Amino acid sequence: MEAAGRYPIAIKIKGIGHSVPKKLVTSDELERKYKLEAGWCSRKLGISGRYWVTKESAAELCAQASAEAFQKADIDPGEIDLILNASNTFDRILPDQSIQIKDKLNLTDPQIGCISVNCGCLSALAALDLGGALIASGVAKQILIVASLISSPGFNEKNIQESAALGDGAAALILGAAKPQEDSCLYGARMETYSGAHGIKGFKGMKEHETLFSKDILFDDLTFEFDSQTMQQEGMKYNKNFVSRLFPVDKKCLQMIIPNQSTRIASDMMKLMFPSRKVFTVIDQYGNIGAAGHIMALYHAVENNLIKRGDLVLLHGMGAGLSIYGVLLKY
Amino acid sequence: MEAAGRYPIAIKIKGIGHSVPKKLVTSDELERKYKLEAGWCSRKLGISGRYWVTKESAAELCAQASAEAFQKADIDPGEIDLILNASNTFDRILPDQSIQIKDKLNLTDPQIGCISVNCGCLSALAALDLGGALIASGVAKQILIVASLISSPGFNEKNIQESAALGDGAAALILGAAKPQEDSCLYGARMETYSGAHGIKGFKGMKEHETLFSKDILFDDLTFEFDSQTMQQEGMKYNKNFVSRLFPVDKKCLQMIIPNQSTRIASDMMKLMFPSRKVFTVIDQYGNIGAAGHIMALYHAVENNLIKRGDLVLLHGMGAGLSIYGVLLKY
Known part of the structure; x- marks a missing residue:
């Protein structure tokens, strides 16, 4: 999407919340249990702990994160008119996860869309x-x-190196219009998508022309495969000057850069382009929580007073595709 | 979402396309093969045929439907800046299906978002x-x-009555701004979501607190269960006056009502509220093709000159949740 000139849009993040399952799984525990070298998870993945569900559902975690966001925003849940669910995984095929979240929040007003x-x-x-x-x-x-993201129920113990990188969790925010006297806005947003695999080899155990819901697929055999070096190289190539294409803002004005919290590659790459101290991640304590990572990091940045109202914050991500998304917020 | 007063929005559907797999499966064939009473599919489901994939992927069907939409709109595919994929099923977990469709369309401009x-x-x-x-x-x-929707690869022959109602297919449209002299617009839109199951019993074979991607789920055992009578009763209750809440337009001004093409319930319900001849469906020739049904019906309405520019068309649907969505178009 090319939308220069349409921004800024006067919106404001009014409150942010988070939720994780009760069970914390430390990297020490995993290294002992699976006979990995001590310190392997921290060194290799940059993760010292992650939370894995026992009985919690995705909708429950989403509702808890949302409840905290409502509280922080100091608004009544009934004051929203839409739930936009941006989760990677869902509890049921039907109804849509957004509706399951609304149910868990006990939001009965039919005018709240999902x-x-x-x-x-x-x-x-x-x-x-x-x-x-x-x-x-x-x-x-x-x-x-x-x-x-709730991925732990599908883990294959044979691929513990991969599973160890993943965490379960949820994060939520309330988005509303900024008042005329408020400085907050969506300063710019840009998505670029480059065709081709770019290091993503796809899923081992899935044949060409096989549909995900095919009965021939053995879920146990599905392993996501990618070549991290190729991904990083291609990513760097396409990311060059991405921020100036997003918005011609002096990089020095950026107070914080929040990369996707999926792998170390994302943050390492941003550290090549921005001062390390400005690149903020929470991967160490949560692991890769998928699409929840950006909001989770923003939550901690706000809670720890690392950013204040009016600061320019870049939320940036590279995803399979290869896609690059940048959202530039005046928080 | 409650957005009265924000509409009309000056948009125009510039072209519509469709695609189905090569293999047509007639109801006669199915009735013979599975020893169902002759005419059962037409009588019970209102379906005389449906298309099931042999080797076609969802992205391929989407790309074919899109190519026709570009042609009908007489625009170059490179002139869009966003692909909004609204499919129920997808070919791979990653990358997102919207990106797989872009790849199949050979759209290389990175500024086309997905x-x-x-x-x-x-x-x-x-x-x-x-x-x-x-x-x-x-x-x-x-x-x-x-x-x-591509659901046939996951069919369970034990539930042929259910499978017979489903078809595979894709439909696409190009949405752009209407010019000042053009009459086309989005006249109004409204979504209402009512908590609770409302006749949807969910999936047999899935335990409470079980995540869809859990390795314990046997996909063969998953059967969608619902109580059609309860659904219709509850649907009628919530649909009463929905159209006047959507927009205070005289029902007589509506040229066509396109219900979701999922089951006969949806069209039967609309026929209780509107003159039968105005309720348009294509379920007879395609079966339930999920979210593709609305655009597929609109395609045939336009191709057969049943609606013309400036006509008021209501796209209406009831979905699991229970959700009701109405989109009122000045085509």
Whole structure:
């Protein structure tokens, strides 16, 4: 999407919340249990712990994160008119996960719409971008954006190196119009998609022309395969000057850069382009929580007073495709 | 979403396309093969034929439908800036289906963004509503909306009565801004979501607190169960006066009503509220093609000159949740 000149859009993140399952799984535990070298998870993945569900559902975690976001925003849940669910995984095929979240929040007003938005790990950025358009056009007034990933129930113990990188969790925010005297806005947003695999080899165990819901697929055999070196190289190539294409803002004005919290590659890449101290991640304590990562990092940045109202924050992500999404917020 | 007063939005459907797999499966064939009473499919389901994939992927069908939509709109595919995929099923977990469709269309311009939108069988209506907001706010200029369902590879022959109701297929449209002298617009849109199951019993074979991607789920055992009588009763209750809540337009002004093409219930219900001759369906020739149904019906309505520019057309759907979506178009 090319939309220079349409921004800024006067929106404001009014409150942010988060939720993780009760069970914390430390890297020490995993290394002992699976006979990995001590310190392997921290060194190789940059992760010291992650949370894995026991009985929690994605909708429950989303509802908890949303409840905290409502509280932080100091608004009544009934004051929203739309739930935009940007989760990577869902509890049931039907009804849509956004509706399951509404049910868990006990929101009975039928006028609160429920829609899901997806573009892999960049889904929360797409939800912010679409949310801005919905508010700017007047189609929605106040939106709950919520994202989650629950992948641990599908783990294959044979691939512990891969499973160890993943965490379960949810994060949510309330998006509304900024008042005329407020400085907050969506300063710009840009998505670029480059055809081709770019290091993503896809899923081992899935044949060409096989549909995901085919009965011939053995879920146990599905392993996501990618070549991290190729991904990083291609990513660097396409990311060059991405920020100036997004918005001609002096990089020095950026207070914080939040990359996707999927692998170390994403943050390492941003550290080559921006001062390390400005690149903020929470992967160490949560692992890769998919599309929930951006909002989770933003939550911690705000809670720890690392950013304040009016600061320019770049939410950036690279996803399978290869896609690049940048959302530039005046928080 | 409550957005009265924000509409009309000056958008126009510039072209519509469709695609189905090569293999037509007639109801006669199925009745013979599975020893069903002759005429059972027509009588019970209202379906005389449906298309099932042999080797076609969802992305391929989507690309074919999109190519026809570009041709009908007489625009170059490179003139869109966003693909909004509103499909119910997808070929791969990653990258997002919208990107796989872009690849199949050989669209190499990185500025064409790719996002998926989902709310079950109402996804195409959500895409039209969000598309309107994106164009009104200037965030996107011209959008490809494409929807598909491929469910036949997962069929369980034990449940042939259910499988017989489903078809595979795709449909697409190009959404752009209407010129000042053009009459076309999004006259209004409304989504209502009512908590609770409302006759949807969910999936047999799936335990409470079980995540869809859990390795414990046997896909063969998953059967969607619902109580059609309860659904219709509850649907009628909530649909009463829905159209006047959507927009205070005299029902007589509506040229056509396109219900979701999922089951006969949806069209039967609309026929209780509107003159039968105005309720248009294509379920007889395609079966239930999920979110692709609305655009597929619109395609045939336009191709057969049943509606013309400036006519008021209501796209209406009830989905699991229970959700009701209405999109009122001045075609």
